[in-house]
Amino acid sequence: MAFPRLIFFLMLAIIPICNAQGLKLGYYEKTCPGAEAIVEKTTSHYISRAPTLAAPLLRMHFHDCFIRGCDGSVLLNSTKNNLAEIDAIPNQSLRGFQVIEAAKSELEQKCPGVVSCADILALVARDAISLIKGPYWNVPLGRRDGKVSIMLEALFNLPPPFANITTLKAQFASVGLNAKDLVVLSGGHTIGNSHCSSFTSRIYNFTGKGDTDPTMDANYVARLKSKCTSINDVKTIVEMDPGSFKIFDGSYYSLVEKRRGLFQSDAALLDDNETKAYVKLQAMSHGSTFFKDFAESMEKMGRIGVLTGKAGEIRKRCSFIN
Template identity: 75%
Template sequence: MASPKYLAVFIALVAVFNISNAQGLKLGFYRKTCPSVEAIVKTTTARVISQAPTLAAPLLRLHFHDCFVRGCDGSVLINSTRNNQAEKDAIPNQSLRGYGVIDRVKSAVEKKCPGVVSCADILALTARDAVSLIKGPIWKVPLGRRDGRVSIITEALINLPPPFANITQLKASFASKNLTTKDLAVLSGSHTIGTSHCSSFSSRLYNFTGRNDTDPTLDPNYIIRLKSKCKPADLTTLAEMDPGSFKTFDEDYYTLVAKRRGLFQSDAALLDDPETKAYVKLQATSHGSTFFKDFSKSMEKMGKIGVLTGNAGEIRKRCAFVN
């Protein structure tokens, strides 16, 4: 195992790489080549969200899962082939949804500006617009990302923080992407919308340490409620991550975490670090919440992770296939 000294150097080098590449992004990148791209993306996304508002959460998650593996290069969208198993087939990604929305937006953009706008940029814009359309925060999305040509199943397993991660693992994962401990606390707030399969947290209810026990950090009354919904080995039932307001982007997630009702171990882990715990308490109790403003800042940082710019990568014609 690498020493802490070498690990720190590696994280610093990754951060430098992320920052240097992100400088190739800019607002208005397609001003001359496809000036209507943002309008097309928002109009197409709005049609989808007006019919299925619950797709906002999966689209945001799709963007997150893309950026944490190889950077925000659209590699999560690539299909597996006979010779290669891609990221989307990794266990953490098998529950991802929203690919059809990205294809729909891409097709609309291609009709107007063929071969100009990357799938990575379209994913970043669609995620932002989907969240804003359900009255969530809005953030700046500088453009100019290029699409990656590589997508490897094992890299998703290595890079995506699992729902059972502890605070040390979470902080290390985010640090490797040039994201701070505050970014971890802020971006965890995306769990204010959406649902999860029972299998992602059922061990907390039925077999936490392998002795048919429950997670002591989870509110006992909440365990009873979750058990009534999720039976052992249930792979299909969905549970709301923020019960009562899972369609609304708000600070309620932090209220739940503060009450020891976060659905995942990774949610509960936010109470195990002084900085993340303080952020949870602040958002759970403040009336002039900074959550939207903080979320916008953190999303702008996340959207710049490991991007390909300039002549790197390609502009895919279809998001699921390398040219």
């Protein structure tokens, strides 16, 4: 494992120093009036028909910001000469690109070459969560689109579902997010589904001896085994927050406290004093401050390593550089 670890630490330096001071609310008021309303209308069109798209759209924004900052690089297609982030294993299950493309198409008709794909993705993620009655947060705009997207960076630098608390804290710290941001943003697992392959090693072969992760609730393990019938199951999907996976709420923390977090990265939140205290607080208070905290951490995440001013470009199409 030394090689991936080395690459991980080498690549931490790739995220540019944050230019977030170049972002501001209402950035397009003069250059493209109504831009934010167009994005919201487009997002509503899709979410009203398929509310479960909210989770993958949120995840797409997260995956974008963790690699090279929030620059829309996750949206770029691979080319003959380059394998892009979109083809990294963690990104192969991303969905919702059609929402970004539809919003971009509308904006290009009204204001050609003005609104970046990175800004569209940040707005779509916020609007999608708000539309399913989740928290609403401010999205300062002015991001520009990156021209570089490398598969290996996404493969090694996205927080994996099997990460322990030490790795998670280091990966979040590398992009300017702290332990509270880690536990708050993990709460995004209150919505959405996961493929069995992201966690079956926990229930079928945790230490390589055909065993189960001893930190998991036994009844939860049995339920998961009834859905994911073997460690090789790559097709079945399960709810990350059973019974509540379409509702953005604080129930995720109650599950984690009961040792029913689906991923090792969920269970790991109980292995650190600060993250454990937050889990217990939200579980006990039914997520009393979760919406406010999530909004704050999302706004902070949306500022990671942004390109502003004359850096990057404004793509004409989100899946290709100009």
